[in-house]
Amino acid sequence: xxxxxxxxxxxxxxxxxxxxxxxxxxxxxxxxxxxxxxxxxxxxxxxxxxxxxxxxxxxxxxxxxxxxxxxxxxxxxxxxxxxxxxxxxxxxxxxxxxxxxxxxxxxxxxxxxxxxxxxxxxxxxxxxxxxxxxxxxxxxxxxxxxxxxxxxxxxxxxxxxxxxxxxxxxxxxxxxxxxxxxxxxxxxxxxxxxxxxxxxxxxxxxxxxxxxxxxxxxxxxxxxxxxxxxxxxxxxxxxxxx
Amino acid sequence: xxxxxxxxxxxxxxxxxxxxxxxxxxxxxxxxxxxxxxxxxxxxxxxxxxxxxxxxxxxxxxxxxxxxxxxxxxxxxxxxxxxxxxxxxxxxxxxxxxxxxxxxxxxxxxxxxxxxxxxxxxxxxxxxxxxxxxxxxxxxxxxxxxxxxxxxxxxxxxxxxxxxxxxxxxxxxxxxxxxxxxxxxxxxxxxxxxxxxxxxxxxxxxxxxxxxxxxxxxxxxxxxxxxxxxxxxxxxxxxxxx
Numbered sequence: 001x002x003x004x005x006x007x008x009x010x011x012x013x014x015x016x017x018x019x020x021x022x023x024x025x026x027x028x029x030x031x032x033x034x035x036x037x038x039x040x041x042x043x044x045x046x047x048x049x050x051x052x053x054x055x056x057x058x059x060x061x062x063x064x065x066x067x068x069x070x071x072x073x074x075x076x077x078x079x080x081x082x083x084x085x086x087x088x089x090x091x092x093x094x095x096x097x098x099x100x101x102x103x104x105x106x107x108x109x110x111x112x113x114x115x116x117x118x119x120x121x122x123x124x125x126x127x128x129x130x131x132x133x134x135x136x137x138x139x140x141x142x143x144x145x146x147x148x149x150x151x152x153x154x155x156x157x158x159x160x161x162x163x164x165x166x167x168x169x170x171x172x173x174x175x176x177x178x179x180x181x182x183x184x185x186x187x188x189x190x191x192x193x194x195x196x197x198x199x200x201x202x203x204x205x206x207x208x209x210x211x212x213x214x215x216x217x218x219x220x221x222x223x224x225x226x227x228x229x230x231x232x233x234x235x236x237x238x239x240x241x242x
Numbered sequence: 243x244x245x246x247x248x249x250x251x252x253x254x255x256x257x258x259x260x261x262x263x264x265x266x267x268x269x270x271x272x273x274x275x276x277x278x279x280x281x282x283x284x285x286x287x288x289x290x291x292x293x294x295x296x297x298x299x300x301x302x303x304x305x306x307x308x309x310x311x312x313x314x315x316x317x318x319x320x321x322x323x324x325x326x327x328x329x330x331x332x333x334x335x336x337x338x339x340x341x342x343x344x345x346x347x348x349x350x351x352x353x354x355x356x357x358x359x360x361x362x363x364x365x366x367x368x369x370x371x372x373x374x375x376x377x378x379x380x381x382x383x384x385x386x387x388x389x390x391x392x393x394x395x396x397x398x399x400x401x402x403x404x405x406x407x408x409x410x411x412x413x414x415x416x417x418x419x420x421x422x423x424x425x426x427x428x429x430x431x432x433x434x435x436x437x438x439x440x441x442x443x444x445x446x447x448x449x450x451x452x453x454x455x456x457x458x459x460x461x462x463x464x465x466x467x468x469x470x471x472x473x474x475x476x477x478x479x480x481x482x483x484x
Contacts, residue, residue, distance in 0.1 A: 025315060032307040033275065033300070040299025049483040050288060053476055054296055057282025058275070061472035065274040068464055073267060076450040083451065110372045111365050120362060123353050130352045141385040208318040209325065222310055230303035234295055241291040 018147055019155045021207045026066065026156035027200045030164025032223050033062050035193050036230040038167045042186045043234025044242065048171055055168045063164060067157035075149040081142055088132045088140075099135065100125050106138045166196040190227075197223045260389055261397045263449045268308065268398035269442045272406025274465050275304050277435050278472040280409045284428045285476025286484065290413055297410045305406060309399035317391040323384055330374045330382075341377065342367050348380045408438040432469075439465045 034055050041051045092099050104121050112120055125131050136142050170188035174180045201219030205212040276297050283293045334341050346363050354362055367373050378384050412430035416422045443461030447454040 025311065028311060029307070032311075033304055036300050036303035036307075037279075037296060040296050040303065043299070044295045046292060046295070050292060050296075052483055053286045053288070053479040054279060054282050054292075056479060057285070057472040057475040058278050058300070060475050061278035061282065061468040062275055064471055065271070065278075065464055065468040068467075069267065069270060069274075072460060072464075076452070080451060111369050112362075116358075116361055116365065119358055120354075123358065127353050137379045137385070143379070143383040143385050209322060210318070218314060222307055222314075225310075226303040226307040229306055230299040233299040233302050237295040237298060241294055 019151060020203060022070070022152045022155040023159040024200055024204045024207055026070075026159035027163030028197070028204075028219060028222070029066060030059065030063060030160035030162075031166060031193055031196055031200070032226045034059050034164045035167040035189070035223060035227050038171070038186065038189050039227040040230035040234035042182060043231035044238035045182070046234075046238075048174075048182060048185065051171050052168065055171070059161065059164045059168070063157055063160040066160055067153045070156045071149045071153035074145070074147055074152045077145055078147075078149065081144050084140055084142060085132060085136060088135045089128065092128055092131055092135075096125075099131070102139060103131065103134060106134065163196055163200060167193045193223065193227075194220065261393060262445060264312070264394045264397040265401040266442055266446045266449055268312075268401035269405030270439070270446075270461060270464070271308060272301065272305060272402035272404075273408060273435055273438055273442070274468050276301050276406045277409040277431070277465060277469050280413070280428065280431050281469040282472035282476035284424060285473035286480035287424070288476075288480075290416075290424060290427065293413050294410065297413070301403065301406045301410070305399055305402040308402055309395045312398045313391045313395035316387070316389055316394045319387055320389075320391065323378075323386050326382055326384060327374060327378060330377045331370065334370055334373055334377075338367075341373070344381060345373065345376060348376065405438055405442060409435045435465065435469075436462065 037055045037058050038051055041047070041054070088099075100121060103124050104117065107117055107120050107124075123130075124134055167189050169192055170185045174185055174188075197219050198216050201216035202212050203215075204219060205215030208215065279297045279300050280293055283289070283296070330341075342363060345366050346359065349359055349362050349366075365372075366376055409431050411434055412427045416427055416430075439461050440458050443458035444454050445457075446461060447457030450457065
Protein backbone atom coordinates (compact mmCIF):
# COMPACT_ATOMS: atom_id res chain seq x y z
CA UNK A 1 0.00 0.00 0.00
CA UNK A 2 1.29 3.37 -0.95
CA UNK A 3 0.00 5.82 1.58
CA UNK A 4 -0.16 5.35 5.29
CA UNK A 5 -1.31 8.71 6.61
CA UNK A 6 -2.62 7.20 9.80
CA UNK A 7 0.35 4.96 10.38
CA UNK A 8 3.08 7.41 9.41
CA UNK A 9 1.71 10.10 11.72
CA UNK A 10 1.77 7.55 14.48
CA UNK A 11 4.66 9.07 16.37
CA UNK A 12 4.81 12.72 17.27
CA UNK A 13 7.78 13.67 19.47
CA UNK A 14 8.15 10.75 21.82
CA UNK A 15 4.52 9.91 22.03
CA UNK A 16 2.58 7.59 19.87
CA UNK A 17 -0.27 9.67 18.57
CA UNK A 18 -2.87 7.44 20.14
CA UNK A 19 -1.47 8.22 23.58
CA UNK A 20 -1.51 11.97 22.95
CA UNK A 21 -5.26 11.55 23.04
CA UNK A 22 -5.06 10.09 26.57
CA UNK A 23 -2.63 12.84 27.59
CA UNK A 24 -4.96 15.55 26.31
CA UNK A 25 -8.19 14.20 27.79
CA UNK A 26 -6.52 13.22 31.08
CA UNK A 27 -4.94 16.66 31.37
CA UNK A 28 -8.16 18.53 30.60
CA UNK A 29 -10.10 16.47 33.14
CA UNK A 30 -7.41 16.95 35.78
CA UNK A 31 -7.19 20.71 35.34
CA UNK A 32 -10.97 21.18 35.27
CA UNK A 33 -11.60 19.00 38.35
CA UNK A 34 -8.97 20.75 40.44
CA UNK A 35 -9.83 24.21 39.19
CA UNK A 36 -13.48 23.52 40.05
CA UNK A 37 -12.43 22.93 43.67
CA UNK A 38 -10.39 26.15 43.62
CA UNK A 39 -13.21 28.16 42.05
CA UNK A 40 -15.94 26.67 44.25
CA UNK A 41 -13.89 27.31 47.40
CA UNK A 42 -13.12 30.85 46.27
CA UNK A 43 -16.80 31.49 45.51
CA UNK A 44 -17.72 30.32 49.00
CA UNK A 45 -14.72 32.04 50.67
CA UNK A 46 -13.61 28.78 52.26
CA UNK A 47 -9.98 29.82 52.63
CA UNK A 48 -6.61 28.69 51.37
CA UNK A 49 -6.22 25.58 53.57
CA UNK A 50 -9.48 24.11 52.25
CA UNK A 51 -8.37 24.72 48.65
CA UNK A 52 -5.05 22.95 49.21
CA UNK A 53 -6.49 20.03 51.19
CA UNK A 54 -9.51 19.27 49.03
CA UNK A 55 -7.69 20.21 45.83
CA UNK A 56 -4.97 17.65 46.49
CA UNK A 57 -7.36 15.02 47.88
CA UNK A 58 -9.48 15.35 44.74
CA UNK A 59 -6.48 15.39 42.43
CA UNK A 60 -5.12 12.12 43.78
CA UNK A 61 -8.45 10.31 44.22
CA UNK A 62 -9.78 11.37 40.81
CA UNK A 63 -6.44 10.78 39.07
CA UNK A 64 -6.41 7.28 40.50
CA UNK A 65 -10.01 6.50 39.64
CA UNK A 66 -9.86 8.07 36.17
CA UNK A 67 -6.81 6.10 35.18
CA UNK A 68 -7.92 2.80 36.70
CA UNK A 69 -11.35 3.35 35.13
CA UNK A 70 -9.60 4.00 31.83
CA UNK A 71 -7.63 0.77 32.28
CA UNK A 72 -10.82 -1.23 32.79
CA UNK A 73 -12.70 0.35 29.91
CA UNK A 74 -9.82 -0.06 27.43
CA UNK A 75 -9.41 -3.64 28.60
CA UNK A 76 -13.16 -4.28 28.35
CA UNK A 77 -13.19 -3.00 24.79
CA UNK A 78 -10.25 -5.27 23.86
CA UNK A 79 -11.78 -8.26 25.61
CA UNK A 80 -15.05 -7.60 23.81
CA UNK A 81 -13.25 -7.69 20.48
CA UNK A 82 -11.39 -10.89 21.38
CA UNK A 83 -14.58 -12.56 22.60
CA UNK A 84 -16.45 -11.77 19.40
CA UNK A 85 -13.49 -12.98 17.38
CA UNK A 86 -13.33 -16.26 19.33
CA UNK A 87 -17.07 -16.68 18.75
CA UNK A 88 -16.62 -16.18 15.01
CA UNK A 89 -13.87 -18.84 14.97
CA UNK A 90 -16.22 -21.17 16.81
CA UNK A 91 -19.03 -20.47 14.34
CA UNK A 92 -16.72 -20.99 11.38
CA UNK A 93 -15.71 -24.38 12.81
CA UNK A 94 -19.16 -25.56 13.85
CA UNK A 95 -21.64 -23.72 11.65
CA UNK A 96 -19.55 -23.64 8.49
CA UNK A 97 -22.43 -23.64 6.01
CA UNK A 98 -24.28 -20.80 7.73
CA UNK A 99 -21.14 -18.70 7.95
CA UNK A 100 -20.30 -19.44 4.32
CA UNK A 101 -23.77 -18.22 3.38
CA UNK A 102 -23.07 -15.00 5.32
CA UNK A 103 -19.85 -14.45 3.34
CA UNK A 104 -21.88 -15.02 0.17
CA UNK A 105 -24.42 -12.36 1.23
CA UNK A 106 -21.67 -9.91 2.15
CA UNK A 107 -20.07 -10.24 -1.28
CA UNK A 108 -23.41 -10.26 -3.06
CA UNK A 109 -24.02 -6.85 -1.48
CA UNK A 110 -20.70 -5.66 -2.90
CA UNK A 111 -21.95 -6.44 -6.42
CA UNK A 112 -20.57 -9.96 -7.00
CA UNK A 113 -22.77 -12.57 -8.65
CA UNK A 114 -22.86 -15.90 -10.47
CA UNK A 115 -19.74 -17.97 -10.84
CA UNK A 116 -17.41 -15.15 -9.73
CA UNK A 117 -19.34 -14.92 -6.44
CA UNK A 118 -18.90 -18.67 -5.92
CA UNK A 119 -15.18 -18.43 -6.53
CA UNK A 120 -14.77 -15.46 -4.17
CA UNK A 121 -16.64 -17.30 -1.42
CA UNK A 122 -14.37 -20.31 -1.94
CA UNK A 123 -11.17 -18.26 -1.62
CA UNK A 124 -12.36 -16.32 1.46
CA UNK A 125 -13.55 -19.46 3.26
CA UNK A 126 -10.42 -21.43 2.32
CA UNK A 127 -8.45 -19.57 4.97
CA UNK A 128 -10.04 -19.43 8.46
CA UNK A 129 -8.18 -16.24 9.41
CA UNK A 130 -9.35 -14.43 6.29
CA UNK A 131 -12.85 -15.79 6.81
CA UNK A 132 -13.08 -14.60 10.43
CA UNK A 133 -11.41 -11.29 9.59
CA UNK A 134 -14.10 -10.69 6.95
CA UNK A 135 -16.88 -11.52 9.43
CA UNK A 136 -15.40 -9.15 12.03
CA UNK A 137 -15.07 -6.21 9.66
CA UNK A 138 -18.09 -6.71 7.44
CA UNK A 139 -20.69 -8.30 9.69
CA UNK A 140 -19.82 -6.93 13.13
CA UNK A 141 -18.04 -3.78 11.90
CA UNK A 142 -15.40 -4.22 14.57
CA UNK A 143 -11.74 -3.36 14.24
CA UNK A 144 -9.19 -3.87 16.96
CA UNK A 145 -8.11 -0.90 19.01
CA UNK A 146 -4.32 -0.96 19.15
CA UNK A 147 -4.14 0.66 22.59
CA UNK A 148 -2.61 -1.18 25.51
CA UNK A 149 -4.72 -0.78 28.68
CA UNK A 150 -1.74 -0.33 31.00
CA UNK A 151 -0.22 2.35 28.76
CA UNK A 152 -3.41 4.34 28.29
CA UNK A 153 -3.98 4.20 32.06
CA UNK A 154 -0.43 5.34 32.85
CA UNK A 155 -0.50 8.24 30.41
CA UNK A 156 -3.91 9.31 31.73
CA UNK A 157 -2.69 9.21 35.33
CA UNK A 158 0.54 11.12 34.71
CA UNK A 159 -1.22 13.75 32.64
CA UNK A 160 -4.09 14.10 35.12
CA UNK A 161 -1.68 14.63 38.02
CA UNK A 162 0.72 17.00 36.20
CA UNK A 163 -1.83 19.22 34.45
CA UNK A 164 -4.31 18.87 37.32
CA UNK A 165 -1.83 20.16 39.88
CA UNK A 166 -1.34 23.45 38.02
CA UNK A 167 -4.44 25.21 39.45
CA UNK A 168 -3.08 24.43 42.95
CA UNK A 169 0.52 25.59 42.43
CA UNK A 170 -0.03 29.19 43.47
CA UNK A 171 -1.76 28.10 46.68
CA UNK A 172 0.86 25.50 47.56
CA UNK A 173 3.90 27.71 46.91
CA UNK A 174 2.50 30.87 48.42
CA UNK A 175 1.45 28.79 51.42
CA UNK A 176 -0.70 29.94 54.27
CA UNK A 177 1.60 32.52 55.81
CA UNK A 178 2.53 34.52 52.71
CA UNK A 179 0.05 37.28 53.44
CA UNK A 180 -1.17 37.09 49.83
CA UNK A 181 -4.94 37.09 49.98
CA UNK A 182 -7.28 34.54 48.44
CA UNK A 183 -8.45 36.75 45.59
CA UNK A 184 -4.87 37.33 44.42
CA UNK A 185 -4.02 33.62 44.62
CA UNK A 186 -7.19 32.86 42.67
CA UNK A 187 -6.01 35.26 39.97
CA UNK A 188 -2.60 33.57 39.73
CA UNK A 189 -4.26 30.17 39.69
CA UNK A 190 -6.62 31.26 36.88
CA UNK A 191 -3.76 32.58 34.76
CA UNK A 192 -1.63 29.44 35.23
CA UNK A 193 -4.62 27.21 34.52
CA UNK A 194 -5.42 29.27 31.42
CA UNK A 195 -1.87 28.80 30.12
CA UNK A 196 -1.99 25.05 30.79
CA UNK A 197 -5.37 24.75 29.07
CA UNK A 198 -4.02 26.67 26.06
CA UNK A 199 -1.13 24.22 25.67
CA UNK A 200 -3.36 21.15 26.13
CA UNK A 201 -5.96 22.66 23.78
CA UNK A 202 -3.27 23.13 21.12
CA UNK A 203 -2.19 19.49 21.57
CA UNK A 204 -5.82 18.47 21.26
CA UNK A 205 -5.96 19.82 17.73
CA UNK A 206 -3.19 17.31 16.85
CA UNK A 207 -5.46 14.52 18.04
CA UNK A 208 -8.58 15.80 16.32
CA UNK A 209 -6.63 17.03 13.25
CA UNK A 210 -8.48 20.32 13.47
CA UNK A 211 -7.64 24.00 13.53
CA UNK A 212 -5.31 24.80 16.44
CA UNK A 213 -7.21 27.97 17.46
CA UNK A 214 -10.49 26.06 17.56
CA UNK A 215 -8.86 23.46 19.85
CA UNK A 216 -7.56 26.16 22.19
CA UNK A 217 -10.81 28.14 22.22
CA UNK A 218 -12.91 25.02 22.86
CA UNK A 219 -10.70 23.94 25.78
CA UNK A 220 -10.53 27.39 27.39
CA UNK A 221 -14.26 27.84 27.05
CA UNK A 222 -14.98 24.44 28.57
CA UNK A 223 -12.65 25.02 31.54
CA UNK A 224 -13.82 28.60 32.00
CA UNK A 225 -17.48 27.67 32.05
CA UNK A 226 -16.93 24.76 34.45
CA UNK A 227 -15.02 27.08 36.80
CA UNK A 228 -17.75 29.73 36.59
CA UNK A 229 -20.36 27.12 37.47
CA UNK A 230 -18.31 25.98 40.46
CA UNK A 231 -17.71 29.56 41.60
CA UNK A 232 -21.39 30.42 41.27
CA UNK A 233 -22.55 27.30 43.16
CA UNK A 234 -20.00 28.01 45.91
CA UNK A 235 -21.09 31.63 46.11
CA UNK A 236 -24.80 30.81 46.36
CA UNK A 237 -24.38 27.96 48.83
CA UNK A 238 -22.13 30.01 51.09
CA UNK A 239 -25.11 32.30 51.68
CA UNK A 240 -27.36 29.32 52.43
CA UNK A 241 -25.12 27.20 54.60
CA UNK A 242 -22.53 29.42 56.25
CA UNK B 243 -27.01 -12.58 7.56
CA UNK B 244 -28.39 -14.95 10.05
CA UNK B 245 -27.19 -13.90 13.43
CA UNK B 246 -27.06 -10.43 14.81
CA UNK B 247 -25.88 -10.83 18.38
CA UNK B 248 -24.58 -7.31 18.58
CA UNK B 249 -27.54 -5.74 16.85
CA UNK B 250 -30.30 -7.74 18.54
CA UNK B 251 -28.98 -6.93 22.00
CA UNK B 252 -29.05 -3.30 21.01
CA UNK B 253 -31.93 -2.31 23.26
CA UNK B 254 -32.07 -3.24 26.91
CA UNK B 255 -34.98 -1.73 28.81
CA UNK B 256 -35.36 1.73 27.35
CA UNK B 257 -31.70 2.29 26.68
CA UNK B 258 -29.79 1.44 23.61
CA UNK B 259 -26.95 -0.69 24.84
CA UNK B 260 -24.33 1.74 23.57
CA UNK B 261 -25.72 4.42 25.86
CA UNK B 262 -25.68 2.11 28.90
CA UNK B 263 -21.93 2.39 28.57
CA UNK B 264 -22.13 6.19 28.93
CA UNK B 265 -24.56 5.81 31.81
CA UNK B 266 -22.23 3.43 33.62
CA UNK B 267 -19.01 5.37 33.14
CA UNK B 268 -20.67 8.75 33.78
CA UNK B 269 -22.25 7.39 36.96
CA UNK B 270 -19.05 5.84 38.28
CA UNK B 271 -17.11 9.05 37.64
CA UNK B 272 -19.80 11.16 39.28
CA UNK B 273 -20.02 9.03 42.40
CA UNK B 274 -16.25 8.76 42.79
CA UNK B 275 -15.63 12.49 42.30
CA UNK B 276 -18.25 13.52 44.82
CA UNK B 277 -17.39 10.80 47.29
CA UNK B 278 -13.74 11.90 47.09
CA UNK B 279 -14.79 15.37 48.24
CA UNK B 280 -16.84 13.82 51.06
CA UNK B 281 -14.00 11.51 52.13
CA UNK B 282 -11.30 14.15 51.84
CA UNK B 283 -13.34 16.63 53.86
CA UNK B 284 -14.12 13.99 56.47
CA UNK B 285 -10.43 13.03 56.69
CA UNK B 286 -9.53 16.67 57.29
CA UNK B 287 -12.54 17.34 59.57
CA UNK B 288 -13.64 20.26 57.42
CA UNK B 289 -17.28 20.11 58.48
CA UNK B 290 -20.66 19.51 56.90
CA UNK B 291 -21.03 22.90 55.17
CA UNK B 292 -17.76 22.41 53.27
CA UNK B 293 -18.88 18.94 52.12
CA UNK B 294 -22.18 20.26 50.80
CA UNK B 295 -20.75 23.37 49.15
CA UNK B 296 -17.72 21.80 47.47
CA UNK B 297 -19.52 18.54 46.81
CA UNK B 298 -22.25 20.31 44.85
CA UNK B 299 -19.85 22.75 43.18
CA UNK B 300 -17.74 19.84 42.02
CA UNK B 301 -20.74 17.77 40.98
CA UNK B 302 -22.08 20.48 38.71
CA UNK B 303 -18.75 21.70 37.31
CA UNK B 304 -17.42 18.20 36.66
CA UNK B 305 -20.75 16.92 35.33
CA UNK B 306 -20.78 19.82 32.90
CA UNK B 307 -17.17 19.42 31.82
CA UNK B 308 -17.33 15.61 31.59
CA UNK B 309 -20.36 15.66 29.37
CA UNK B 310 -19.25 18.53 27.16
CA UNK B 311 -15.82 16.88 26.93
CA UNK B 312 -17.59 13.67 25.96
CA UNK B 313 -19.54 15.58 23.30
CA UNK B 314 -16.35 16.97 21.78
CA UNK B 315 -14.48 13.68 21.83
CA UNK B 316 -17.36 11.68 20.32
CA UNK B 317 -17.76 14.38 17.70
CA UNK B 318 -14.01 14.45 17.01
CA UNK B 319 -14.00 10.71 16.48
CA UNK B 320 -16.94 10.93 14.04
CA UNK B 321 -15.40 13.87 12.21
CA UNK B 322 -12.14 11.98 11.95
CA UNK B 323 -13.94 9.06 10.32
CA UNK B 324 -15.80 11.35 7.92
CA UNK B 325 -12.62 13.21 7.00
CA UNK B 326 -10.75 10.01 6.21
CA UNK B 327 -13.70 8.78 4.18
CA UNK B 328 -13.87 12.02 2.21
CA UNK B 329 -10.13 11.71 1.55
CA UNK B 330 -10.58 8.17 0.27
CA UNK B 331 -13.33 9.37 -2.11
CA UNK B 332 -10.98 12.08 -3.32
CA UNK B 333 -8.18 9.56 -3.86
CA UNK B 334 -10.49 7.17 -5.68
CA UNK B 335 -11.49 10.01 -8.02
CA UNK B 336 -8.05 11.49 -8.57
CA UNK B 337 -5.56 8.68 -7.96
CA UNK B 338 -7.64 5.86 -9.38
CA UNK B 339 -4.76 3.66 -10.50
CA UNK B 340 -2.91 3.87 -7.19
CA UNK B 341 -6.05 3.09 -5.24
CA UNK B 342 -6.88 0.22 -7.57
CA UNK B 343 -3.41 -1.20 -6.94
CA UNK B 344 -4.12 -0.98 -3.19
CA UNK B 345 -7.32 -2.98 -3.60
CA UNK B 346 -5.28 -5.52 -5.59
CA UNK B 347 -2.75 -5.82 -2.74
CA UNK B 348 -5.52 -6.14 -0.13
CA UNK B 349 -7.13 -9.01 -2.02
CA UNK B 350 -3.78 -10.60 -2.86
CA UNK B 351 -3.16 -10.77 0.90
CA UNK B 352 -6.49 -12.58 1.28
CA UNK B 353 -5.24 -15.34 -1.05
CA UNK B 354 -6.61 -14.22 -4.42
CA UNK B 355 -4.42 -14.46 -7.52
CA UNK B 356 -4.32 -14.52 -11.30
CA UNK B 357 -7.46 -13.88 -13.29
CA UNK B 358 -9.78 -14.23 -10.30
CA UNK B 359 -7.86 -11.42 -8.57
CA UNK B 360 -8.30 -9.20 -11.63
CA UNK B 361 -12.02 -9.87 -11.70
CA UNK B 362 -12.42 -9.15 -7.98
CA UNK B 363 -10.55 -5.85 -8.35
CA UNK B 364 -12.82 -4.93 -11.25
CA UNK B 365 -16.02 -5.60 -9.29
CA UNK B 366 -14.83 -3.78 -6.15
CA UNK B 367 -13.65 -0.72 -8.08
CA UNK B 368 -16.77 -0.65 -10.27
CA UNK B 369 -18.75 0.85 -7.39
CA UNK B 370 -17.16 3.85 -5.64
CA UNK B 371 -19.02 3.23 -2.40
CA UNK B 372 -17.85 -0.39 -2.22
CA UNK B 373 -14.35 0.71 -3.20
CA UNK B 374 -14.12 3.38 -0.45
CA UNK B 375 -15.80 1.10 2.08
CA UNK B 376 -13.11 -1.52 1.40
CA UNK B 377 -10.32 1.06 1.82
CA UNK B 378 -11.80 2.26 5.12
CA UNK B 379 -12.14 -1.21 6.62
CA UNK B 380 -9.10 -2.93 5.15
CA UNK B 381 -6.50 -0.21 4.79
CA UNK B 382 -7.37 2.22 7.60
CA UNK B 383 -9.15 -0.34 9.82
CA UNK B 384 -11.78 2.23 10.65
CA UNK B 385 -15.46 1.53 11.25
CA UNK B 386 -18.02 4.17 12.07
CA UNK B 387 -19.08 4.62 15.66
CA UNK B 388 -22.87 4.78 15.66
CA UNK B 389 -23.04 7.06 18.70
CA UNK B 390 -24.57 10.51 18.43
CA UNK B 391 -22.46 13.12 20.27
CA UNK B 392 -25.43 14.97 21.74
CA UNK B 393 -26.96 11.74 23.06
CA UNK B 394 -23.76 10.39 24.61
CA UNK B 395 -23.19 13.78 26.24
CA UNK B 396 -26.76 13.96 27.61
CA UNK B 397 -26.68 10.45 29.05
CA UNK B 398 -23.27 11.12 30.62
CA UNK B 399 -24.50 14.36 32.20
CA UNK B 400 -27.74 12.92 33.60
CA UNK B 401 -25.98 9.85 34.97
CA UNK B 402 -23.11 11.89 36.43
CA UNK B 403 -25.52 14.21 38.25
CA UNK B 404 -27.93 11.50 39.50
CA UNK B 405 -25.38 8.93 40.66
CA UNK B 406 -22.90 11.62 41.68
CA UNK B 407 -25.39 13.30 44.02
CA UNK B 408 -25.87 10.12 46.06
CA UNK B 409 -22.78 10.58 48.29
CA UNK B 410 -24.15 14.03 49.22
CA UNK B 411 -27.75 13.02 49.99
CA UNK B 412 -27.19 12.27 53.69
CA UNK B 413 -25.48 15.64 54.20
CA UNK B 414 -28.09 17.61 52.31
CA UNK B 415 -31.14 16.01 53.94
CA UNK B 416 -29.74 15.88 57.45
CA UNK B 417 -28.73 19.49 57.02
CA UNK B 418 -26.56 21.48 59.36
CA UNK B 419 -28.86 21.63 62.35
CA UNK B 420 -29.77 17.97 62.69
CA UNK B 421 -27.29 17.33 65.46
CA UNK B 422 -26.06 14.23 63.60
CA UNK B 423 -22.29 14.39 63.69
CA UNK B 424 -19.93 14.21 60.72
CA UNK B 425 -18.77 10.64 61.36
CA UNK B 426 -22.36 9.35 61.32
CA UNK B 427 -23.21 11.24 58.13
CA UNK B 428 -20.03 9.87 56.56
CA UNK B 429 -21.21 6.36 57.43
CA UNK B 430 -24.64 6.92 55.82
CA UNK B 431 -22.96 8.47 52.78
CA UNK B 432 -20.59 5.48 52.46
CA UNK B 433 -23.47 2.99 52.63
CA UNK B 434 -25.58 4.86 50.07
CA UNK B 435 -22.60 5.28 47.77
CA UNK B 436 -21.79 1.57 48.14
CA UNK B 437 -25.34 0.63 47.12
CA UNK B 438 -25.22 2.98 44.12
CA UNK B 439 -21.83 1.58 43.06
CA UNK B 440 -23.18 -1.97 43.35
CA UNK B 441 -26.05 -1.17 40.99
CA UNK B 442 -23.84 0.66 38.51
CA UNK B 443 -21.23 -2.13 38.75
CA UNK B 444 -23.91 -4.69 37.91
CA UNK B 445 -25.00 -2.61 34.91
CA UNK B 446 -21.36 -2.39 33.87
CA UNK B 447 -21.23 -6.15 33.41
CA UNK B 448 -23.99 -5.78 30.80
CA UNK B 449 -21.73 -3.40 28.87
CA UNK B 450 -18.60 -5.51 29.21
CA UNK B 451 -20.53 -8.81 28.87
CA UNK B 452 -18.71 -10.16 31.88
CA UNK B 453 -19.56 -11.82 35.18
CA UNK B 454 -21.88 -9.62 37.24
CA UNK B 455 -19.98 -10.17 40.50
CA UNK B 456 -16.70 -9.20 38.87
CA UNK B 457 -18.32 -5.96 37.64
CA UNK B 458 -19.63 -5.14 41.10
CA UNK B 459 -16.37 -6.04 42.88
CA UNK B 460 -14.30 -4.01 40.43
CA UNK B 461 -16.49 -0.93 40.83
CA UNK B 462 -16.67 -1.11 44.63
CA UNK B 463 -12.92 -1.62 44.87
CA UNK B 464 -12.23 1.30 42.57
CA UNK B 465 -14.55 3.66 44.46
CA UNK B 466 -13.38 2.42 47.84
CA UNK B 467 -9.72 2.88 47.06
CA UNK B 468 -10.28 6.35 45.60
CA UNK B 469 -12.19 7.35 48.72
CA UNK B 470 -9.46 5.95 50.98
CA UNK B 471 -6.85 7.94 49.10
CA UNK B 472 -8.89 11.12 49.46
CA UNK B 473 -9.51 10.46 53.16
CA UNK B 474 -5.83 9.78 53.76
CA UNK B 475 -4.67 12.91 51.88
CA UNK B 476 -7.23 14.99 53.80
CA UNK B 477 -6.14 13.49 57.09
CA UNK B 478 -2.43 14.12 56.50
CA UNK B 479 -2.87 17.62 55.11
CA UNK B 480 -5.11 18.68 57.98
CA UNK B 481 -2.13 18.14 60.29
CA UNK B 482 0.11 20.18 58.01
CA UNK B 483 -2.15 23.09 57.13
CA UNK B 484 -4.75 23.50 59.85
